[in-house]
Amino acid sequence: DVKVTQSSRYLVKRTGEKVFLECVQDMDHENMFWYRQDPGLGLRLIYFSYDVKMKEKGDIPEGYSVSREKKERFSLILESASTNQTSMYLCASSLLPGQWGGWQYFGPGTRLTVT
Amino acid sequence: LAKTTQPISMDSYEGQEVNITCSHNNIATNDYITWYQQFPSQGPRFIIQGYKTKVTNEVASLFIPADRKSSTLSLPRVSLSDTAVYYCLVADGGNRDDKIIFGKGTRLHILP
Numbered sequence: 001d002v003k004v005t006q007s008s009r010y011l012v013k014r015t016g017e018k019v020f021l022e023c024v025q026d027m028d029h030e031n032m033f034w035y036r037q038d039p040g041l042g043l044r045l046i047y048f049s050y051d052v053k054m055k056e057k058g059d060i061p062e063g064y065s066v067s068r069e070k071k072e073r074f075s076l077i078l079e080s081a082s083t084n085q086t087s088m089y090l091c092a093s094s095l096l097p098g099q100w101g102g103w104q105y106f107g108p109g110t111r112l113t114v115t
Numbered sequence: 116l117a118k119t120t121q122p123i124s125m126d127s128y129e130g131q132e133v134n135i136t137c138s139h140n141n142i143a144t145n146d147y148i149t150w151y152q153q154f155p156s157q158g159p160r161f162i163i164q165g166y167k168t169k170v171t172n173e174v175a176s177l178f179i180p181a182d183r184k185s186s187t188l189s190l191p192r193v194s195l196s197d198t199a200v201y202y203c204l205v206a207d208g209g210n211r212d213d214k215i216i217f218g219k220g221t222r223l224h225i226l227p
Contacts, residue, residue, distance in 0.1 A: 004158075033215070043159070043202070043217035058215070090158050103149060106158030 003027070004107035006091050012113045019078040021110050023091030032074035033092040033104065034058075034066060036085075043090065049074055081114045088112075118142075119203045124222040133190045135221050137203030140184050148179060148186045151202045153220070159202060163188070198225045 007022035025032065033048040035058075045058030047066040055066050063085060067075040074093075078085055088111050092104040120138040127133045139148070147166055151159035163170055165177040165186070176189040190197055200220040 035217075040219070042219040045215050045217075048215070092158070103161055103164055104151075104159075105161065106151075109156065109158050111156075 004091055004093055004105050006107040006110050008110050009108060010111050012115065013081050014115055015082060017081050019081050021076040021089055023074045023107055024072055025093040029093035029095050031094045034076045035090045036087040037090055038087050083114050086112060086114045118205045118216050119218045121203055121218055121221045126224045126226060127193055128226050129194055130192055133193050135188045135201055136185055138185050139205045142183050142205055145207045146205045149204045150188045153200045193225050195225050195227060199223060
């Protein structure tokens with residue numbers, strides 16, 4: 001079974017803190033994704049990566065950065081957390097070839113609260 | 116710009132067959148159609164994927180007409196545990212520049 005794990009299920013941070021969300025997948029997948037999910041807005045893509053050290057902006061990259069130093073690990077960084085970044089963060093991975101945008105495996109999510 | 120349109124919510128009863136339709140009028144030649152299920156406080160879970168005609172697995176069936184402008188997820192004999200949000204995703208299997216857009220999903224509520 002493919003496993004995508006996220007470092008924390010729940011996280012509470014203060015405004016202005018630097019926040020790291022870690023994601024690890026164990027299936028040697030090329031592609032990894034970070035989404036945020038908010039009520040009424042569905043899932044929105046923040047960043048994705050199709051290879052080590054490669055990253056592409058999604059729909060809402062502002063206020064976020066990412067790091068992919070190893071194939072299995074994809075980190076989301078909030079440089080200076082703000083209250084409007086309170087959300088559920090979901091990491092996903094997918095296998096190439098032919099499954100780039102489709103068949104994704106999701107982690108359990110991290111519910112981040114910024115106070 | 117959303118690539119898909121789904122009903123916001125649906126109710127059904129245990130033991131019934133449920134069909135959820137997704138519209139994707141602007142589907143491109145290389146796009147695949149993928150459905151996910153999400154329970155509260157969990158990440159979405161892949162259900163089924165197809166390109167054309169009919170696909171069936173142990174969980175669901177996916178019907179795609181010849182023009183591919185819509186698709187229907189069919190859940191046979193639902194139970195209370197099928198209460199979840201269902202997302203339809205249309206994306207190019209091999210194009211890294213294709214935008215990955217999840218719609219707002221369909222909230223399915225199964226009644227006893």
